[in-house]
Every structure is written in structure tokens, then in C-alpha cells.
Amino acid sequence: MTTMHTALQPLEAEIIAFEAKLPILRQQFSIGTYVLFAGSRMLGNFKTYREALHAGYAEVGLDPFLVKQICREGEDVQHVYGLKA
Amino acid sequence: MPIVRAKFRIGPESLIAMQAYFDKSLEPWPQAVPKEVEVAALIDTGASVTILDHQLIQRMRHQPRGYCNISGFDSKSSDQADATSYPNYEMGLTLLGATDDDCILDVEAAQIVGHDIPNKNFSAIIGMDVLAHCNFQLDGPNQCFDLSSPYAKIKEIRSVKANS
Numbered sequence: 001m002t003t004m005h006t007a008l009q010p011l012e013a014e015i016i017a018f019e020a021k022l023p024i025l026r027q028q029f030s031i032g033t034y035v036l037f038a039g040s041r042m043l044g045n046f047k048t049y050r051e052a053l054h055a056g057y058a059e060v061g062l063d064p065f066l067v068k069q070i071c072r073e074g075e076d077v078q079h080v081y082g083l084k085a
Numbered sequence: 086m087p088i089v090r091a092k093f094r095i096g097p098e099s100l101i102a103m104q105a106y107f108d109k110s111l112e113p114w115p116q117a118v119p120k121e122v123e124v125a126a127l128i129d130t131g132a133s134v135t136i137l138d139h140q141l142i143q144r145m146r147h148q149p150r151g152y153c154n155i156s157g158f159d160s161k162s163s164d165q166a167d168a169t170s171y172p173n174y175e176m177g178l179t180l181l182g183a184t185d186d187d188c189i190l191d192v193e194a195a196q197i198v199g200h201d202i203p204n205k206n207f208s209a210i211i212g213m214d215v216l217a218h219c220n221f222q223l224d225g226p227n228q229c230f231d232l233s234s235p236y237a238k239i240k241e242i243r244s245v246k247a248n249s
């Protein structure tokens with residue numbers, strides 16, 4: 001089970017909404033598309049990271065929002081091997 | 086250890102938004118809040134993402150705008166089911182060469198992971214998301230390495246490659 005870093009608590013609603021909608025988003029948009037969530041609401045889809053961030057700041061300012069790329073199923077985990085940080 | 090100097094800065098979109106906040110509040114940017122930090126960074130081909138010490142990011146008052154599921158931290162597990170979600174932040178970064186004028190690679194915007202790095206030798210880890218744009222040559226017997234890039238500047242690093 002995935003656990004969450006405490007710094008992500010302000011984005012908890014956005015993360016839950018994104019992960020719930022991810023299977024549908026994979027069907028609606030191409031892999032690599034950036035999506036923008038504020039609260040449980042999806043505000044848009046974008047081709048680049050900066051476009052998505054720009055829209056996020058324009059919509060909600062410095063309040064929490066999430067920008068996340070749509071990834072292939074099973075490819076959403078990164079690896080950092082052997083670091084005792 | 087292959088260590089380079091690197092500058093990490095608040096990414097362009099976040100910087101504009103934060104500056105607008107201070108302008109609206111008629112406050113100057115606080116002196117105690119850095120927009121950029123220069124750190125020693127470990128070149129780590131075993132890391133798929135680039136990481137900056139979370140305490141440094143918090144000093145910048147930067148807010149996470151994404152997250153990244155990571156397994157294998159602390160050598161605990163490489164099992165995807167044991168992954169932990171870490172915050173990521175819009176940041177620019179510059180890999181510096183041997184002299185102050187020597188820039189190996191400049192990235193305008195990347196999704197940098199925040200994680201505590203309690204190591205006295207380095208405060209950041211340069212992972213394969215950035216190294217994919219570099220040439221890295223290790224000379225083990227002479228205990229040296231060469232890091233270069235065919236690109237001077239990259240606008241954006243994507244963590245997921247788009248469908249072609």
C-alpha cells in the first residue's frame with residue numbers, strides 16, 4: 001500500500017480525486033497529458049507542465065492544486081536504489 | 086563519489102505567482118526566503134528522479150504541485166506495492182561545471198522531488214530524468230568522471246513520455 005509524505009497533506013483531496021479518475025483519464029487523454037485538479041474538481045488538460053501550472057495559478061492562486069501527468073498503468077512508480085537518505 | 090555543484094531555483098510559473106502575492110500584499114520578497122540555492126549534488130544513475138533536500142525547499146516557502154510514488158528509498162524495498170508518495174515542486178536547475186562560468190546544463194522547469202537528505206557531502210541527487218539529457222563518463226581507476234550535455238538549455242523535463 002502506498003503511504004503519503006506529510007508535505008502532501010494539503011493535496012490529499014486532489015490526489016484522491018486524480019487516482020479515482022485515472023482509469024477514465026487514460027481512456028480520454030493520451031499518455032503524457034498533464035491534468036490539473038483543485039479539490040476534487042478537474043480544471044483542465046494540457047500538453048506541457050508549464051501550461052498546466054500557469055492555469056493552476058491563474059485559477060486558484062497559491063491555494064493547493066495538483067498537476068499530474070497521465071501515465072501508463074503500472075508505470076507510476078519511480079525508483080531510488082540503495083540510498084540511505 | 087561523483088558530485089557536481091548545482092543550482093536549484095523556484096520554477097518560473099511558481100516564481101511569478103509568489104512574486105504577485107508579495108506585490109499584492111505590498112511586501113518585499115523576504116530576505117530570509119531564498120529564490121535559489123546552490124548545493125553539492127550526487128550523480129545517481131540508480132535514481133529515476135531528481136531530489137532536493139526538503140528542508141531547503143521549505144526555506145524557499147515553495148508549495149508542492151504534484152507527487153511522485155517512489156520505491157527503494159532507504160534500501161527498504163523495490164516492491165511497487167511498498168512505494169511512498171513524495172511531494173514534487175516546480176523548480177529550475179543548473180548543473181555547474183568546474184568554474185562559475187561553466188554551465189553543463191540548464192533546465193527551465195522540472196518536477197523536483199522533496200526528501201530529507203541528511204548527508205554532509207551532498208544535498209541533492211541528480212537522477213536519470215536529468216541525466217537522460219547528459220553524457221556521463223566514469224573513469225574508475227583514476228577516480229574521476231566527466232559530465233557534459235549536448236544541450237545548453239532544456240525548457241521542460243517530462244516524467245512521463247508522451248505517446249508518439
